[in-house]
Amino acid sequence: MNRRALLGTAAAATFSGAMPGLVRAQAPGIKVGFVATLSGAGAALGTQLRDGWLLAVKHLDGKLGGLPAETLVIDDELKPDVAVTKVRAALERDKVNVVAGLVYSNILQAVFRPVTESGTFLISANAGPSTFAGRGCNPLFFTTSYQNDQVHATMGQVAQDEGYKRVFVMVPNYQAGKDAAAGFKSRFKGEVVDEIYVPLTQLDFSTELAKIAAAKPDAIFTFMPGALGVNLVRQYRQAGLASTPFLSSFTVDESTLPAQGEAALGFYTAANWAPDFPNEVSRRFVRDFEAAYGYVPGTYAAQAYDAAMLVDDGVKQAGGRLADKAALRAAMEKPGFTSVRGNFRMGANHYPVQDFYLCKVAKRPDGKLATETVRKVLSEDTDPYAAECRMR
Amino acid sequence: MSLNLLLVQLLNGAQLGILLFLVAAGLTLVFGVMDFINLAHGVQYMLGAYVAATLGTLLGSFWLGLLLALPVSLLIGLLLEWVVFRHLYRRDHLAQVLATFGVILTVEDAVRAIWGSSPLAVPQPEGFAGGIEIMPGLTYPSFRLAIIAAGLLVALGLWLLVDRTRAGMLVRAGATNAPMVSALGVDIHKLFTLVFGIGAMLAGFAGALAGPVFAVAPGMGDGVLILAFVVIVIGGIGSIRGAFVAAILVGLIDTLGRAMLPDLLRLVMDASSARQTGAALASMLVYIVMAAILFLSPAGLFPVRRG
The missing domain is CATH 3.40.50.2300 (Response regulator)
Structure with a gap:
């Protein structure tokens, strides 16, 4: 070692x-x-x-x-x-x-x-x-x-169910970011107003936030893991955009909430489990x-x-x-x-067949922030690749 | 793009530039005056953010944390200078790069050991919760205005210090010809320590100010350090004025590139590839401009004359 x-x-x-x-x-x-x-x-x-x-x-x-x-x-x-x-x-x-x-x-x-x-x-x-x-x-x-796509697709379904017409998509410019955008669009059939790809080293989102404000979308969808998500959530709140629903995957979760604090309250994420089950x-x-x-x-x-x-x-x-x-x-x-x-x-491909939920960041009675289930979005969902699997 | 949005983006660019200036000012002083490449400058920025966040949480006030982070950053800087950097001044740049890179690895792992790897919770500055609506639906946080004001004040203060005081005169003289200044009876080592301390404090100050806006996490200084180097190279190493102009330039180029390139490219290619090429090009733009400026003026925009 x-x-x-x-x-x-x-x-x-x-x-x-x-x-x-x-x-x-x-x-x-x-x-x-x-x-x-x-x-x-x-x-x-x-x-x-x-x-x-x-x-x-x-x-x-x-x-x-x-x-x-x-x-x-x-x-x-x-x-x-x-x-x-x-x-x-x-x-x-x-x-x-x-x-x-x-x-x-x-x-x-x-x-x-x-x-x-x-x-x-x-x-x-x-x-x-x-x-x-x-x-x-x-x-x-x-x-x-x-399977990664399922989580992003859940958010796409949410945007579809909520009847959003115009959604703004912002993801990091690498493979997982592109997969996230594709996963979201696999179930969202409305208009994607604009898609922004930001570098993984992005610090300041004010340029992108100004674009979002100018586009006036019904909601935004984003996938910003780790410190990127901490930056974005804080700046999104500070820029007064929080009235535009914040749909995300792997951006607000129990690993980032301690740093995001109350700036993340009311922001949405998709998950297969939340601590309030x-x-x-x-x-x-x-x-x-x-x-x-x-x-x-x-x-x-x-x-x-x-x-x-x-x-x-x-x-x-x-x-x-x-x-x-x-x-x-x-x-x-x-x-x-x-x-x-x-x-x-x-499932047949050894990936779980399970339900996916819309979750929201909320403050628990003990003052800690955690995600809370809002509703079930996908029932017994099988990932889109399972059909190609021929298990020997 | 509407005129209003363009103005907002210009403001965003200027603000990013000023934050970069806060980091680059200390770096250019140390590099220019002492001919010392300090890769650990980004680490000092990170430590400033961590110290301010920790003390701010402890004392329940962001401003107290910010205030106390200054002397602590100074002390950390002086300690690093005393333990490591002092022994490197006479060595070549490669040795300095290697040793200060070692400092980055050591300090970042120490930060992980003390504070953990997750981004830190940072107290929000009291009295600066709101903002100004600069276009429909978009608030410009008043704390960002405070960052701009702080950056301008630091620029002014440094200019006064370096151009208008006796200490500043010695610093400039030391940068031009250190042995001569030393021969005239000035303790050049004390002078260098002072310069280094100021540089460290500026880095810590920038980190502490960045805390409420950016994630305070291990490695937060690395990306900033690279851009700060771009700034001082464009501006001319050792020049405060150059660092200021270059920082604003880099901030504007980066912001406007990100804001406009994807839309401009859409005129010549289809939407999805325009978005991705635009994003990739925008993140390279700063470096392309740096290469162009170095080609035309190898010593930067405001070259410092050396004896």
């Missing part, structure tokens, strides 16, 4: 208040390599992902499927080459049974072949690229999140998560929690025989656990 990684781990440890590292257990157990971005710009998401997984293992008394579980936390540093090296070591030296986690699609793409070709199960708790949903689907690969599993998850880690969990944490539950349930159904991959796979294709999302099942 180099110095940067060491510092990063130390940073993560100081912040979560808990040093997970290795959770040692008695052999024979189940070993999981949990890959998350814990240093660098994406560390807030990786921390959510890791904490969600660890809480699930805690809820399961340190076991997965009845076997003592050991979680090796791997920091991918948001560098594909680093991720591959560390994951190979986990596969060959530590002989992990499952690789899980994965915040970013480019990291998933890098470790995909090394993991699946070694015959190891790969469970994504967040990254959901189209690459592995269609023709590239794989019997050893599962995801508990979503009324079902008992979700309430217990949110309560215990906040008690253990001191912040509000977002979808990242919830999906990682479900990923652990998926593995737990799969191993249980397979009778604890980790070597019986066919049984394990069949079990995970028909998961029997209750998801924090309530309605949840695996």
